[in-house]
Amino acid sequence: ADFGWIMGPWEIVGTLANGATVCLYEGAPDFPETDRLWAYLERHGVTILGISPTLVRAVMAHGDEPVTRHDLSALRILGSTGEPWNETPYRWFSDVVGGGRCPVINISGGTEVGACFLSPHPVQPLTPMTLGGPALGMAVDVFADDGEPVRGEVGELVCTRPWPGMTRGLWQAPERYLETYWDRWPDVWVHGDWALIDDDGQWYLRGRSDDTIKVAGKRLGPAEVESALVAHPAVAEAAAIGVPHEVKGEALWCYVVLVDGVDPTDELRAELVQVVTDALGKSFRPSAVRFTTALPKTRSAKVLRRAIRATAIGADLGDLSSIEDPAAVAAVRDAS
CATH class of the missing domain: 3.30.300.30 (ANL, C-terminal domain)
Incomplete structure (x- = not known):
């Protein structure tokens, strides 16, 4: 992970705070051999693998064999963040890498959030590509264009209450901070992501609203x-x-x-x-x-x-x- 982005310190601080070991390496996941990442997981007995959907799509292009030639039975949990999933790569990640037994803990937040807005919880069932629901302490919602909460259709991901990790300004750019997050609706943080809450209460992301x-x-x-x-x-x-x-x-x-x-x-x-x-x-x-x-x-x-x-x-x-x-x-x- 880029250490200028939240996932770098998140991984280091979070892992060490929980008494676990961080596994890091430099370079590409599929060079000099297409199985470099999977060989690394087997060699070190990695139990939790966090990866982005983009990286999954890239390594999936090499087929199943670079993965299946390795013993990944130590894996317990798969993690992902950074962007919305597509169903085919998600299922490949879950079925081929995770052997159909490892939950995919898909979270979403941001460096400016200092935390995650959305995260699955252990007591929740998981459906493909879901982010579960609001992370602990997060008053998030999905708003339609009129600023009212909406269910069953895509809207803006918003947060309606402060939280401890909230960015309070941008360096030498106070107007940009206000325009980026606060100028849509009064006292509402607009994150810039399209989100959807389905009839079962599962949350999904559909990409950046400016895209x-x-x-x-x-x-x-x-x-x-x-x-x-x-x-x-x-x-x-x-x-x-x-x-x-x-x-x-x-x-x-x-x-x-x-x-x-x-x-x-x-x-x-x-x-x-x-x-x-x-x-x-x-x-x-x-x-x-x-x-x-x-x-x-x-x-x-x-x-x-x-x-x-x-x-x-x-x-x-x-x-x-x-x-x-x-x-x-x-x-x-x-x-x-």
């Missing part, structure tokens, strides 16, 4: 598109963005990283367009599917859709200080 795509007045979260794409066996990773369209307002564009050994053909492009259309309806038929060798991500493994969109439309890229690999922007620019 929302709006096609002909219909709102769409990029995670919905990306879930459809990564379920295809040829796709390792995907990112969905909205680009300006003179009739629809925005058109849906998809950027796809293919599994090693898969050729980027026009036939596959048409197949992926149809996959999204079948999953989401004709209204959200992609106007473009482009093949790229990499997606720009932050050091905490979040896909920088803002940078992808800016590259696609030739706009100013803005601050890219958080990007892990600047060459990924060039890869998007060269996408075919």
